[in-house]
Amino acid sequence: MQRIEYPAQETWAELVKRPTKNYEDLEAGIQSTFKLVQQKGDTALLELAEKFDKVNLTDLLASEDEINSSDTKLPDELKEAIRQAYSNIKKLHEQQAEPIKQVETMTGVTCWRKSVAIDKVGLYIPGGTAPLFSTLLMLGVPARIAGCREIVLCTPPNKEGSVHPAILYTASLLGITKIVKAGGAQAVAALAYGTESVPAVSKIFGPGNQYVTVAKQMVSKAGVAIDLPAGPSEVLVMADDTAHPAFVAADLLSQAEHGADSQVVLLTNSAKLLEAVTQELQAQLEVLPRKEFAAKALDNSVGLLLKDVEEMLQFSNLYAPEHLILSVADFESLLDGITNAGSVFLGNYSPESAGDYASGTNHTLPTNGFARAYSGVSLDSFVKKITFQHITPAGLQNIGKTIEIMAAAEGLDAHKNAVSIRLKEVQNV
Ligand SMILES: NC(=O)c1ccc[n+]([C@@H]2O[C@H](COP(=O)([O-])OP(=O)(O)OC[C@H]3O[C@@H](n4cnc5c(N)ncnc54)[C@H](O)[C@@H]3O)[C@@H](O)[C@H]2O)c1
Numbered sequence: 001m002q003r004i005e006y007p008a009q010e011t012w013a014e015l016v017k018r019p020t021k022n023y024e025d026l027e028a029g030i031q032s033t034f035k036l037v038q039q040k041g042d043t044a045l046l047e048l049a050e051k052f053d054k055v056n057l058t059d060l061l062a063s064e065d066e067i068n069s070s071d072t073k074l075p076d077e078l079k080e081a082i083r084q085a086y087s088n089i090k091k092l093h094e095q096q097a098e099p100i101k102q103v104e105t106m107t108g109v110t111c112w113r114k115s116v117a118i119d120k121v122g123l124y125i126p127g128g129t130a131p132l133f134s135t136l137l138m139l140g141v142p143a144r145i146a147g148c149r150e151i152v153l154c155t156p157p158n159k160e161g162s163v164h165p166a167i168l169y170t171a172s173l174l175g176i177t178k179i180v181k182a183g184g185a186q187a188v189a190a191l192a193y194g195t196e197s198v199p200a201v202s203k204i205f206g207p208g209n210q211y212v213t214v215a216k217q218m219v220s221k222a223g224v225a226i227d228l229p230a231g232p233s234e235v236l237v238m239a240d241d242t243a244h245p246a247f248v249a250a251d252l253l254s255q256a257e258h259g260a261d262s263q264v265v266l267l268t269n270s271a272k273l274l275e276a277v278t279q280e281l282q283a284q285l286e287v288l289p290r291k292e293f294a295a296k297a298l299d300n301s302v303g304l305l306l307k308d309v310e311e312m313l314q315f316s317n318l319y320a321p322e323h324l325i326l327s328v329a330d331f332e333s334l335l336d337g338i339t340n341a342g343s344v345f346l347g348n349y350s351p352e353s354a355g356d357y358a359s360g361t362n363h364t365l366p367t368n369g370f371a372r373a374y375s376g377v378s379l380d381s382f383v384k385k386i387t388f389q390h391i392t393p394a395g396l397q398n399i400g401k402t403i404e405i406m407a408a409a410e411g412l413d414a415h416k417n418a419v420s421i422r423l424k425e426v427q428n429v
């Protein structure tokens with residue numbers, strides 16, 4: 001982690017840049033993957049599994065036997081933990097349902113909005129370097145609460161040509177049976193365009209590495225909806241001298257271990273804490289099984305010594321982190337000042353891992369500065385909001401003149417006439 005003391009504000013714009021690959025290079029490779037999937041369908045998916053996942057698949061879809069046997073392949077304590085997380089995530093996401101509220105905007109003019117589930121959705125569950133069954137809870141739970149009819153799951157196959165049993169177990173819990181062994185840009189293409197085995201869907205959800213994220217952004221230009229750009233994980237920790245250096249280092253490493261293209265940021269107003277966290281990072285990194293990933297991510301990462309907590313907040317809002325941890329004494333006084341962040345963790349005892357797995361909030365969150373404009377996945381992501389209005393004859397008499405005047409002023413006479421023709425009839429009754 002590069003340490004910088006009191007960086008001048010003119011350099012901040014450079015400091016908030018993420019370690020992304022060149023977009024044009026990524027796009028070119030992904031475009032040829034798209035073409036292959038469009039031309040050869042399932043055959044392309046099998047070929048690309050061999051190329052990128054180094055596995056010869058006999059079947060693209062997980063069989064009923066594979067799915068059912070997952071139950072016996074997992075320890076009871078893991079199944080129990082998955083069910084606990086499922087319950088917490090469900091509790092929070094159920095509260096996100098919007099009640100239908102009819103509003104009479106004028107006497108006789110009633111309007112309302114109703115959420116309707118997206119019929120066919122595709123869930124991408126990352127599996128390149130770790131089988132993220134927790135992501136399946138984050139996407140499957142709100143999809144089920146919303147009432148999506150068809151749910152197609154894509155995830156990279158493991159070395160045995162199967163899918164990790166925890167992903168299969170979680171899928172069973174959610175009643176998801178269409179499980180496609182495909183990862184990366186090819187999975188996104190299959191969900192967008194369809195193949196013999198993979199039905200095309202209306203919206204694609206899920207995080208992933210840069211190939212997956214850019215592929216989703218590309219299909220979204222071609223008319224398939226996506227949830228949000230949820231790329232390589234990141235965390236920004238704001239810490240003062242009341243923070244525990246070991247906790248801070250552990251939180252930074254928790255996101256660094258996701259992959260070499262992750263980035264973590266420490267902001268502090270205490271030189272002593274910066275030094276202590278740097279030492280903790282070294283010590284904790286040494287014993288980390290995913291040391292290689294985390295070490296590379298730390299090479300992309302910075303620890304900044306800033307003037308005060310206000311300056312830390314200012315930098316954080318510019319950076320717009322996926323995850324923001326406030327390990328500062330008076331975190332409550334900062335809450336209203338947070339303008340850009342995916343999900344926020346308060347105090348010394350709210351590790352980011354809690355949101356990744358089980359607190360109840362969704363972990364599919366905007367990265368790479370997209371938190372400036374995007375929210376994370378929620379129940380809303382799985383529905384369309386359809387508006388309704390009902391106008392009575394008396395209501396039309398109340399609102400009619402306003403519409404006629406506005407339509408005439410826009411020079412749209414047919415619009416005006418659609419009102420006038422009715423008003424004549426209403427006034428004659
Ligand atoms: N932002 C969020 O909400 C969020 C949540 C969970 C995970 N994540 C991120 O998801 C990512 C998961 O990445 P992953 O790699 O482990 O799994 P992944 O499933 O996203 O990607 C694996 C696939 O990438 C493709 N791929 C790998 N190398 C390639 C290459 N050179 N060319 C073309 N395609 C290639 C392969 O098809 C492979 O199946 C991590 O970066 C993690 O930080 C983000």
Ligand SMILES: N[C@H](CO)Cc1c[nH]c[nH+]1
Pocket residue numbers: 132134135232233234255322356363364365
């Ligand atoms: N931190 C990831 C989101 O950036 C989510 C995750 C899943 N499993 C562990 N972590």
Ligand SMILES: [Zn+2]
Pocket residue numbers: 233254255258356
């Ligand atoms: Zn994580």
